[in-house]
Amino acid sequence: MKAYILEKNGGVENLKQVQLKDLVATGDQVLIETKAIGINPADVLVRNSDFMLNMITGGNVPEQIILGWDVSGVVKQVGEKVTTFTVGDEVFGLISMPGLGSTYATEVLASEHQLVLKPENIQFSEAGATPMAALTAWQAVVTKANVKSGDRVLVHAASGGVGHFAVQFAKEFGAYVIGTSSAKNEDFVRSLGVDEFLDYTKVPFEEQLEKVDVVIDAINSVEHIQRSIKVIHSGGRLVYLQPHFAEALEASLQEAKVEGFGVFVSSSAENLKEIASLLASVKVNTKVTQTFSFDDLKDAHNVVESGRATGKIVVVTE
Structure with a gap:
């Protein structure tokens, strides 16, 4: 099989395509013939940082490192x-998060408990682009924030991978949704169904809106998240994607009487089944905006690392 190994932490030049022995499924493992691989900001962070690599693996860094967590493909x-799957099934999942999913390969081993069947109405590219971003958004919007009908929800970076799912999930649960992005992405964000769009480059968001019940803040900045706290009603909820910010945010949250939740995504077939159902019913859509070949995986990394990508970036194997 073909795979990309990370020779050392750093730039994309450290991702090297190699030929490895084919894999064999044992126990509760499923061997997947890879069709598509989602590329996420987490992939870039772990590639760049030995601290992030050690954190995500719990310090158990293998000698041969294969990155990647999102995958869709056919059971081989x-x-x-x-007991859940048979050869020929079309599946997708978030593999071994936290840990190393090793999905940057033409064959992937996964526990059957991390996979779900791919809805027939979506392409492998859409399925492969879904798991990490959608599960992060689900665990933020549904599990932590418990968004319900009538809530006013502010979603930052609404044009991004996590943000575009967060908007759709919040709308599905009956919320009034406000999405932030730059003006160039306004049409994209409005296509997701937001009730209000805010151009964060024009006027600071906290000067543009009335207080909200929930903020989903995907921005990697303590200062930005503290600004978000200021726009939340007393008793409201904040969800941010950097759990290690908890200590820095504690005083501001207490003063504002706001509940704060840090989310670090984890593999969950249970959650992914709920998401797959929404994809099957076309109540939620995965917006794939750029597709790359397996040989061009490094280019996909560059796009994600630029911070200017909208929707999802995916690598396909054929």
């Missing part, structure tokens, strides 16, 4: 304990 082989 199943272990003797697998």
Whole structure:
């Protein structure tokens, strides 16, 4: 099989395509013939930082590092304990997060408990682009924020991978949704169904809106998240994607009487089944904006690392 190994932390030049031995499924493992791989900001962070690599693996960094967590494909082989899937099934999932999913490969091994069937109405590219971003948004909007009908919800970076799912999930649960982005992405964000669009480059967002019940803040900045706290009603909820910011935010949250939740995405077939159902019913859509070949995976990394990508970036193997 072909795979990309990370020779050392740093730039994309440290991702090297190699030929490795084919994999074999045992126990509860499913062997997937890869069709598509989602590329996420987390992939870039772990590639760049030995601190992030150690954190995500719990310090158990293997000698051979294969990055990647998102995958969709066809079941090629199943272990003797697998009961959920059979050869030929079309599946997708977020593999071994936290840990190393090793999905930057033409074959991927995964526990059957991390996979779900791909809805028939979506392409492999859409399925492969979905798991990490959608599960992060689900665990933020549904699990932590418990968004319900009538809530006023502010979603920052609404044009991004996590943000575009967060908008759709909040709308599905009956919320009034406000999305922030730059003006060039206004049409994209409005296409997601937001009730209000805010151009954060024009006027600071906290000067543009009335207080809200929930903020989903995907921006990697303590200062930005503290600004978000100021626009939340007393008793409201803040969800941010950097759990290690908790200590820095504690005083501001207490003063504002706001609940704060840090989310670090984890693999969950249970959550992904809910998301797959929404994709199957076309109540939620995965917006793939750029597709790259397996040989051009480094270019996909560059796009994600630029911070200017909208929707989802995906790599396909054929």
